[in-house]
Amino acid sequence: MVDVNDAVLDGKAELFFPAYLIPTLRDLRGDSWRDLVDRVSVLPDTHPDSLAFVLMMINLGDCMKCHSNYYKFLRGCAFCSLQTIRTYKGTDADLLRLYSNAQDEIDRQLSGIGTLTLAAA
Numbered sequence: 001m002v003d004v005n006d007a008v009l010d011g012k013a014e015l016f017f018p019a020y021l022i023p024t025l026r027d028l029r030g031d032s033w034r035d036l037v038d039r040v041s042v043l044p045d046t047h048p049d050s051l052a053f054v055l056m057m058i059n060l061g062d063c064m065k066c067h068s069n070y071y072k073f074l075r076g077c078a079f080c081s082l083q084t085i086r087t088y089k090g091t092d093a094d095l096l097r098l099y100s101n102a103q104d105e106i107d108r109q110l111s112g113i114g115t116l117t118l119a120a121a
Helices: 004-009 019-028 031-041 048-060 071-075 077-086 092-110
Strands: none
Touching (some): 019 031, 019 077, 031 048, 031 092
């Protein structure tokens, strides 16, 4: 399991929410969220369900707007993602719905239908 402190100390600058941080979000919400994180965190980064989780986090965290002068960038992806999930105002069911929407988007892209859209687009 990845510890958030390890993710911060490694000094990596990420462009988007990285899949290796998924396990760090496990205990931030209720049981349904924990179950989702447990299921997705063991998948390869290239698995459609992992990609959907990453897409959901990119949209929730406004990763497309992040840049080197942005406060969130300076704190890093690990802290940003923790804060994003901790402060999310919706329910766990809302988060699972966002994940399902991201799964649908990934499925459309993998089948060659539609254009991938991100929050800042």
